Amino acid sequence: MEKIIINGGQTRLTGQVEIEGAKNAVLPLLAATILPSEGETVLHNVPILSDVYTMNKVVRHLNIPLDFSENQKTVTTQAATEIAIEAPYEYVSKMRASIVVLGPILARNGHARVSMPGGCTIGSRPIDLHLRGLRAMGAEITQRGGFIEARAEQLHGAHFYMDFPSVGATQNILMAATLAKGTSILENVAREPEIVDLANLLNKMGADVKGAGTDTIIVKGVEKMHGAHHSVVQDRIEAGTFMLAAAMTQGNVLILEAVREHNRPLLSKLSEMGADVIQEEDGIRIIGPKTLKAVHVTTLPYPGFPTDIQAQMTAAQSVAMGESTMIETVFENRFQHLEEMRRMGVSVDISRNTAIIQGANDLTGAEVQSTDLRASAALILLGMVASGLTMVDNLEHLDRGYYHFHEKLAALGADIKRVKHEEIADV
Numbered sequence: 001m002e003k004i005i006i007n008g009g010q011t012r013l014t015g016q017v018e019i020e021g022a023k024n025a026v027l028p029l030l031a032a033t034i035l036p037s038e039g040e041t042v043l044h045n046v047p048i049l050s051d052v053y054t055m056n057k058v059v060r061h062l063n064i065p066l067d068f069s070e071n072q073k074t075v076t077t078q079a080a081t082e083i084a085i086e087a088p089y090e091y092v093s094k095m096r097a098s099i100v101v102l103g104p105i106l107a108r109n110g111h112a113r114v115s116m117p118g119g120c121t122i123g124s125r126p127i128d129l130h131l132r133g134l135r136a137m138g139a140e141i142t143q144r145g146g147f148i149e150a151r152a153e154q155l156h157g158a159h160f161y162m163d164f165p166s167v168g169a170t171q172n173i174l175m176a177a178t179l180a181k182g183t184s185i186l187e188n189v190a191r192e193p194e195i196v197d198l199a200n201l202l203n204k205m206g207a208d209v210k211g212a213g214t215d216t217i218i219v220k221g222v223e224k225m226h227g228a229h230h231s232v233v234q235d236r237i238e239a240g241t242f243m244l245a246a247a248m249t250q251g252n253v254l255i256l257e258a259v260r261e262h263n264r265p266l267l268s269k270l271s272e273m274g275a276d277v278i279q280e281e282d283g284i285r286i287i288g289p290k291t292l293k294a295v296h297v298t299t300l301p302y303p304g305f306p307t308d309i310q311a312q313m314t315a316a317q318s319v320a321m322g323e324s325t326m327i328e329t330v331f332e333n334r335f336q337h338l339e340e341m342r343r344m345g346v347s348v349d350i351s352r353n354t355a356i357i358q359g360a361n362d363l364t365g366a367e368v369q370s371t372d373l374r375a376s377a378a379l380i381l382l383g384m385v386a387s388g389l390t391m392v393d394n395l396e397h398l399d400r401g402y403y404h405f406h407e408k409l410a411a412l413g414a415d416i417k418r419v420k421h422e423e424i425a426d427v
């Protein structure tokens, strides 16, 4: 067991930082490797994250040979003629995103058995939209013994309107539609860059997908798909986390190859808070002001403000002068980090999905627990500004989505280290 220890209060981040491939893109891309019936698929720019190892296990469990070269940051899979039908509880319970194998297994095999993912700390996270989309394509779905069992001799194209633009449901239904007979028209779908990345890989594999990135995707089913090469899109959430870190610490950091289009709402809020946002040839530079200004933020599906940057933004709001608000509209239980931040002196009133934060400049370090992935990053950001020592526990959450987070912050000038619990007395 390890903790991250930050000696905060004086941190001023400077330099440049490289961003990994996106966790939320690579997981569905790995699920897409189930679809080809011939050839090799090579994914480049794969982030080294615990979630990637879990998804690799799911893919291997389906009898698809998979090699992860951490040095090269590539995953290579060989199309299998016969794949297994089951994604077991052991893996799906660890990582909700593994539910996106349901559509591809069903499309390839006509039969899939996937453990139900259950809820998680940020909300209940049902999968009704995934199942409704697959049913619209002719799947018969039953739920028994903690498993979802789906059958369809041959999926057919469907016209499906999604009540809410769910990211995972869009990915599941889109992948199933690639091998369905006929055309599918999917309306009110998610528009995230990770959806576009998935559609790009599917088209390289021989699928016929149009409209990804808009609210309507049209898929003409094809008979079979083949392997392809693809580089994972940059992680806009990791990029956004470093942008906020720079803004909060009066820093001057170049976020290499950051894509303005993918982070428009965050960049707009950073400007409103008084940070300089400068587009340079090789990335986006963020220069933090002496004092951040308070802002009002509401999370929304893309292209709105991402819920995955909500926690990190509340860390910035906690040190911004004046009263800020955060309204979380995507997940019903995503404010647990604020309870931990109170331990560092943050003044916040929470009522249902709204947090009202009074910014302060006298926060102090404390021992805190990360309650989920983005909470862990948010607590570390706040720890760099709060004076004294902050110790962040439960790092398994951080490792799901950030590669070498503390090393990258240390290289930018943060006084931060990761230590084993038994070494803490020596710090």
Ligand SMILES: CC(=O)N[C@H]1[C@@H](OP(=O)(O)OP(=O)(O)OC[C@H]2O[C@@H](n3ccc(=O)[nH]c3=O)[C@H](O)[C@@H]2O)O[C@H](CO)[C@@H](O)[C@@H]1O
Pocket (backbone or CB within 6 Å): 023, 024, 025, 027, 096, 097, 123, 124, 125, 126, 127, 128, 129, 130, 131, 164, 165, 166, 167, 168, 169, 301, 307, 308, 330, 331, 332
């Ligand atoms: C691996 C991955 O890419 N994870 C991201 C993905 O999660 P995920 O794909 O799980 O998120 P969704 O877009 O599906 O969920 C958004 C909202 O829709 C609800 N919902 C979803 C599906 C469904 O069938 N029924 C239903 O009601 C959820 O409970 C939630 O309130 O998008 C989220 C929203 O941007 C991000 O926070 C996650 O980081």
Ligand SMILES: C=C(OP(=O)(O)O)C(=O)O
Pocket (backbone or CB within 6 Å): 023, 024, 096, 097, 120, 122, 308, 373, 374, 401
């Ligand atoms: C909530 C997140 O991920 P997941 O959907 O994998 O839990 C996230 O990336 O912030």
